[in-house]
Amino acid sequence: MTSPREALRARLAVAGLERHADVLVALASPSVRLRSIDAVMRPSDPPRHVPSVVPGIGPAVAIGSSERHRVALLADGTVWAWGFNANGQLGDGTKRNRAAPVAVRGLAGVRAIAVGASHSLALTAEGAVYAWGANDKGQVGDATHEDRPQPTLVAGLDHSVRSLAAGAVSSFALLANGTVLGWGDCETPQAVNPESHRSRPEAMETLRGAVSIAGGSNHHLALMPDGRVLAWGSNVELRLGMPTDDYHRRQPAPVPGLPPIVSIAAGASHSLALDAAGTIFAWGGNWFGERGDEKKAARASPQALQRPASVRELAAGRHLSLALSQVDGPVGWGYNSGRLLGQVEERLHTFEPVSLTGLDGDVVAISIGLALRTDGSVLQWGDGIPTGGPAWDDGLPVGLSKLGGRPDLPEGVRWPDNDGRLMTFLAQVALADVAPHDATASLPAQGHLAVFSDLEDPEMPTVVIYAGPGALGRPEPPPGGPTELAGAVVLSPEPELTLPPVESDAVRQLGFSDEEREAYDNVVDDDHLQPRHRMLGHPDIVQNDIRSGPDEQLLLQLDFIEHAVELGEGRMYWYIDARDLARGALDQASVDFQQT
Numbered sequence: 001m002t003s004p005r006e007a008l009r010a011r012l013a014v015a016g017l018e019r020h021a022d023v024l025v026a027l028a029s030p031s032v033r034l035r036s037i038d039a040v041m042r043p044s045d046p047p048r049h050v051p052s053v054v055p056g057i058g059p060a061v062a063i064g065s066s067e068r069h070r071v072a073l074l075a076d077g078t079v080w081a082w083g084f085n086a087n088g089q090l091g092d093g094t095k096r097n098r099a100a101p102v103a104v105r106g107l108a109g110v111r112a113i114a115v116g117a118s119h120s121l122a123l124t125a126e127g128a129v130y131a132w133g134a135n136d137k138g139q140v141g142d143a144t145h146e147d148r149p150q151p152t153l154v155a156g157l158d159h160s161v162r163s164l165a166a167g168a169v170s171s172f173a174l175l176a177n178g179t180v181l182g183w184g185d186c187e188t189p190q191a192v193n194p195e196s197h198r199s200r201p202e203a204m205e206t207l208r209g210a211v212s213i214a215g216g217s218n219h220h221l222a223l224m225p226d227g228r229v230l231a232w233g234s235n236v237e238l239r240l241g242m243p244t245d246d247y248h249r250r251q252p253a254p255v256p257g258l259p260p261i262v263s264i265a266a267g268a269s270h271s272l273a274l275d276a277a278g279t280i281f282a283w284g285g286n287w288f289g290e291r292g293d294e295k296k297a298a299r300a301s302p303q304a305l306q307r308p309a310s311v312r313e314l315a316a317g318r319h320l321s322l323a324l325s326q327v328d329g330p331v332g333w334g335y336n337s338g339r340l341l342g343q344v345e346e347r348l349h350t351f352e353p354v355s356l357t358g359l360d361g362d363v364v365a366i367s368i369g370l371a372l373r374t375d376g377s378v379l380q381w382g383d384g385i386p387t388g389g390p391a392w393d394d395g396l397p398v399g400l401s402k403l404g405g406r407p408d409l410p411e412g413v414r415w416p417d418n419d420g421r422l423m424t425f426l427a428q429v430a431l432a433d434v435a436p437h438d439a440t441a442s443l444p445a446q447g448h449l450a451v452f453s454d455l456e457d458p459e460m461p462t463v464v465i466y467a468g469p470g471a472l473g474r475p476e477p478p479p480g481g482p483t484e485l486a487g488a489v490v491l492s493p494e495p496e497l498t499l500p501p502v503e504s505d506a507v508r509q510l511g512f513s514d515e516e517r518e519a520y521d522n523v524v525d526d527d528h529l530q531p532r533h534r535m536l537g538h539p540d541i542v543q544n545d546i547r548s549g550p551d552e553q554l555l556l557q558l559d560f561i562e563h564a565v566e567l568g569e570g571r572m573y574w575y576i577d578a579r580d581l582a583r584g585a586l587d588q589a590s591v592d593f594q595q596t
Helices: 004-014 018-027 390-395 431-437 514-524 578-582
Strands: 029-040 060-065 069-074 079-083 098-103 110-115 119-124 129-133 148-153 161-166 170-175 180-184 198-203 212-215 219-223 229-234 248-254 261-266 270-275 280-284 299-304 311-316 320-325 329-335 349-355 363-367 370-373 378-380 402-404 424-430 448-453 462-467 488-498 552-559 570-577 590-595
Touching: 004 018, 004 488, 060 110, 060 363, 060 370, 069 110, 069 370, 079 119, 119 161, 119 170, 161 212, 170 212, 219 261, 219 270, 270 311, 280 320, 311 363, 320 363, 329 363, 424 431, 424 552, 431 488, 448 552, 448 570, 462 570, 552 578, 570 578
Parallel strands: 110 161, 212 261, 261 311
Antiparallel strands: 029 488, 060 069, 069 079, 079 098, 110 119, 119 129, 129 148, 161 170, 170 180, 180 198, 212 219, 219 229, 229 248, 261 270, 270 280, 280 299, 311 320, 320 329, 329 349, 363 370, 370 378, 402 424, 402 488, 424 448, 448 462, 552 570, 570 590
């Protein structure tokens, strides 16, 4: 039988790194992979990839969504929201997650909505604009940077607003006289303040007369009356349609190579445009197929998609695209994280359109995990929202390794808090299950490890609880309980060899060529679509390795790519001094969070 180190050597040779194989195999470190094997759901819940009617609301006239919360405007002028709520983006005055829609507090007579990553906007019949939710970049527009869990009047707007738009962390109002106002991370080009984000609306003169605006993660598009598309912001992955080495543009400029356009959409690193004939043009990044072709390399030049044809509406998520086609019906392509493409295989990514099963032909609007039908009913699908309470994991054995759900704690151990605010339970590990796979015998062979964090604190402080062998119980969350993760994902340990990050000193000393560096990245990241939870070994670094030296070791890594939580997609790392690890003082670990 091939040993793990022999298998790693073979992988390195196939990748063209044979001359470095001896050193790299020596640098490889044993780890215990905590692989996700099952997600716990209530038996009454429908399969999450199949659209189902959202109960309790309707008829709706407009919808909007991010991957973690959803909003519907009803015919009576009220606004309802549901999903994750760590930044108050549901607007109900709390920061509690909601599986079912709740009324956005204090809003009536609303005629339009716009939805960002964790904030939302509403335009009333009188022309007033309200915003709520995350406000770290000033996207609520109330001259502060404090999250707002209920609607707040946007300062400095008159009553001539005709439409709204929202990017991930930006907000826009288009006025009847052609003026465009922006706030948040909107890259206001003529602002005196060099900071890119604004906490109150400011005029964007270069966009005067714009018909509509589409915001991505950190780039924006504007559709002009003559059909031109202007783009500004980050040009990483060539998402601005600008084939230069200038990776940032503050001044909006036309995207070349487009016919007259009637609609636009922007994802995290790709851009879409629709012409009057119903043809979609795409450019920018394509790592997950979101651009709609098989070439992963970024492309600045817009390219027409052969399918879908005769499109009448399009939408873009972070790494996926959606369209309503008169020929193909509702379709999507790109990244199927959370089953947002309606496919059973959660990690599927596709470079060509697939039908969104379960959506019939009377769909009139589409958004991320959300569709509006002609009768005003709203359909939803995907794993990006909570679907119930913490009692989901009642059927799981106490002490099982899992991500989310309710914690199993020794008697007498109280739920941790941060200055009186209850922390969110993130995960727990049964060390007796891990021990057979711990090649270095670094971890205690018995006991139970649980980690908590305050998701409402920008610093996200955490608490690590380690208990030796003994009885555990599953307490109910205290009154006014914390933000909850969605359901529970069971974790199963298995041995794995890990390679050091390409940025590490040991790897840098090998003097990789550009081709070798890329090949090494591919070997390290060969299963980038799968969540990486692990103990020990080399961490899967997203940005920078913050460890101060070899005495700091990885205790636990949790990857939130698969679990909808208002951390955003990213990884949490708990590092521990080798001396604390050796004496079993696991509660001495320190934490780092890095967004992907």
